[in-house]
Amino acid sequence: MSKTRSEVLAESRKKGAVAGVAAVGAVALGVLAAPVAGVVAAVPAAYFGYKWWKHRSENGIKF
Numbered sequence: 001m002s003k004t005r006s007e008v009l010a011e012s013r014k015k016g017a018v019a020g021v022a023a024v025g026a027v028a029l030g031v032l033a034a035p036v037a038g039v040v041a042a043v044p045a046a047y048f049g050y051k052w053w054k055h056r057s058e059n060g061i062k063f
Contacts, residue, residue: 008059015052022048 003011022045030038056063 009061012052012056012059012061015048015055019045019048019052 022041026038026041026045029041055061
């Protein structure tokens with residue numbers, strides 16, 4: 001069974017929030033702790049950002 005449009009949009013908001021929190025955490029870690037730690041933390045942030053972007057493009061959601 002396919003998802004409704006509102007379910008897809010809700011899932012997109014959740015994925016975007018996870019990607020945003022990961023990115024903010026990576027920047028904060030890079031500023032507060034060490035640049036190397038920020039770079040390491042940026043890898044999962046980039047992954048979650050890619051998943052969010054891919055989800056939006058597959059479902060025809062404008063950016």
